[in-house]
Amino acid sequence: MNKVLYTLSAMLGLLIIILLVNTVLFTSKQVSVSPLELIEVDKQAVASRLSNAVQLKTVSNQNSNEFDATAILQLHQHLANSFPQVHATLEKTVINQFSLLYKWNGINTEQKPVILMAHLDVVPIEPETAPQWEHPPFSGLISDGFVWGRGTLDNKSNLTAQLEAIENLIKSGFRPERTIFLAYGHDEETGGEQGARAIADHLKKQGVQASFTLDEGMMIVDKKLSPIKKNTGIIGIAEKGYLTLKVLAREQGGHSSMPPEKLTLLTLAHAIESLVSNQLPASLSGSSGALFDYLGPEMPFLQKMLFANRWLFEPVILMVLERQKTTNAMLRTTTAPTMIQGGVKENVLPSQAHVLVNFRILPGETPQSVLAHAKKVIDDPAVEVQIHQSSSTPPSRVSRSDSEAFHLIAKSLRQVFPGTVITPGLLLAATDSKHYETVADDNYRFSPFTLGPDDIPRIHGNNERIGLEDYAKMIQFYVQLIRNTADL
Numbered sequence: 001m002n003k004v005l006y007t008l009s010a011m012l013g014l015l016i017i018i019l020l021v022n023t024v025l026f027t028s029k030q031v032s033v034s035p036l037e038l039i040e041v042d043k044q045a046v047a048s049r050l051s052n053a054v055q056l057k058t059v060s061n062q063n064s065n066e067f068d069a070t071a072i073l074q075l076h077q078h079l080a081n082s083f084p085q086v087h088a089t090l091e092k093t094v095i096n097q098f099s100l101l102y103k104w105n106g107i108n109t110e111q112k113p114v115i116l117m118a119h120l121d122v123v124p125i126e127p128e129t130a131p132q133w134e135h136p137p138f139s140g141l142i143s144d145g146f147v148w149g150r151g152t153l154d155n156k157s158n159l160t161a162q163l164e165a166i167e168n169l170i171k172s173g174f175r176p177e178r179t180i181f182l183a184y185g186h187d188e189e190t191g192g193e194q195g196a197r198a199i200a201d202h203l204k205k206q207g208v209q210a211s212f213t214l215d216e217g218m219m220i221v222d223k224k225l226s227p228i229k230k231n232t233g234i235i236g237i238a239e240k241g242y243l244t245l246k247v248l249a250r251e252q253g254g255h256s257s258m259p260p261e262k263l264t265l266l267t268l269a270h271a272i273e274s275l276v277s278n279q280l281p282a283s284l285s286g287s288s289g290a291l292f293d294y295l296g297p298e299m300p301f302l303q304k305m306l307f308a309n310r311w312l313f314e315p316v317i318l319m320v321l322e323r324q325k326t327t328n329a330m331l332r333t334t335t336a337p338t339m340i341q342g343g344v345k346e347n348v349l350p351s352q353a354h355v356l357v358n359f360r361i362l363p364g365e366t367p368q369s370v371l372a373h374a375k376k377v378i379d380d381p382a383v384e385v386q387i388h389q390s391s392s393t394p395p396s397r398v399s400r401s402d403s404e405a406f407h408l409i410a411k412s413l414r415q416v417f418p419g420t421v422i423t424p425g426l427l428l429a430a431t432d433s434k435h436y437e438t439v440a441d442d443n444y445r446f447s448p449f450t451l452g453p454d455d456i457p458r459i460h461g462n463n464e465r466i467g468l469e470d471y472a473k474m475i476q477f478y479v480q481l482i483r484n485t486a487d488l
């Protein structure tokens with residue numbers, strides 16, 4: 001008996017040692033930067049150029065016939081007027097009439113270029129929400145330290161901040177070491193087929209293979225929202241795919257006075273239940289694993305120990321993270337029944353009924369693998385499962401979080417936002433980046449502004465705005481990033 005006890009306590013001791021060693025070796029991955037002087041920004045002047053861009057209603061509606069060509073062309077003109085040095089120095093190519101590609105030739109043409117991205121279009125305003133805006137959505141009003149209006153976060157601030165940065169650098173006599181492309185699509189909000197995809201095809205034809213693209217996507221999350229209670233800059237290294245399945249049930253119809261045992265709506269209900277209760281598995285590897293590699297070391301000791309020993313604690317961690325909808329969505333392909341249809345009259349049993357189920361696909365899975373999973377878990381000959389219309393996009397590839405380019409973005413960020421913890425992460429929405437996988441080694445998704453607790457609903461929502469201080473920092477970030485590309 002003593003021997004058993006002795007063996008058990010020795011094993012326990014060994015386990016504790018392993019856990020502690022792993023925790024001690026789980027060290028910070030944050031780049032250290034020395035303080036440096038950032039460029040001076042004339043906050044009022046830059047805000048008024050952003051404001052003018054916001055006032056142009058470059059709206060992408062679901063119906064592409066409602067596209068306002070005049071507004072996009074006015075935006076081109078506004079950029080030309082506002083950034084004369086950029087337009088005198090960079091080569092500008094208009095793609096598909098409305099998208100813009102600029103090329104700033106680097107000194108060293110041997111080195112791979114860098115592509116900075118943004119988009120010219122914005123989402124519409126729901127007419128019934130217009131009265132809820134504190135200032136009219138296309139006023140571009142500068143008030144209370146903010147520029148207000150649709151596009152101030154998504155995505156005209158990225159657009160004009162990049163151009164402000166380059167205008168500033170040219171004026172100071174700077175020449176980039178490597179070539180910088182600026183790629184501005186005009187239809188990101190409807191998928192980017194006419195804009196980003198065409199720009200990427202154009203670059204490919206020119207034989208361009210960039211080091212990386214940097215597009216909108218994630219941002220700095222305010223400490224109040226961050227799990228580590230420090231401002232956290234999340235650099236998106238991947239984005240989820242999209243799929244809608246149509247699940248159709250068929251049983252015998254007829255008069256509702258004599259219902260049979262097998263009812264169409266019940267069969268459909270069982271199918272929904274099967275899908276929701278047998279979701280695709282959650283995982284701590286891939287892009288979510290990368291997030292915890294970076295955030296784990298910044299956590300208090302006990303949490304740090306959990307993440308340093310995922311080989312043991314993964315089931316516990318998953319159980320906790322799956323309970324919250326935001327973290328759950330980072331870990332798995334999500335399943336969301338969204339629309340249902342069936343029946344024509346209250347006293348008629350429907351012979352068929354269907355539900356649409358929307359999935360956001362985790363990198364590593366595909367629309368086909370999700371379809372196969374759905375068929376398997378429903379497993380009912382009375383139910384047909386198919387991809388709805390053409391609504392499927394595979395997830396993006398996962399870009400590297402150990403590349404020089406990732407390091408460079410992280411360094412630029414910490415130079416402009418000292419103390420911010422940087423981590424790679426998975427973007428739950430879609431961007432134009434997916435079109436650039438073949439023209440760049442890596443695709444990163446990050447907008448250099450800080451999102452506070454009440455800011456998330458502003459994106460694509462009401463009262464979108466950006467602080468003048470925040471906007472100045474965006475410009476400083478792009479300046480720093482371009483300067484740093486010499487060290488890639």
Ligand SMILES: [Zn+2]
Pocket residue numbers: 119154155188216
């Ligand atoms: Zn956007």
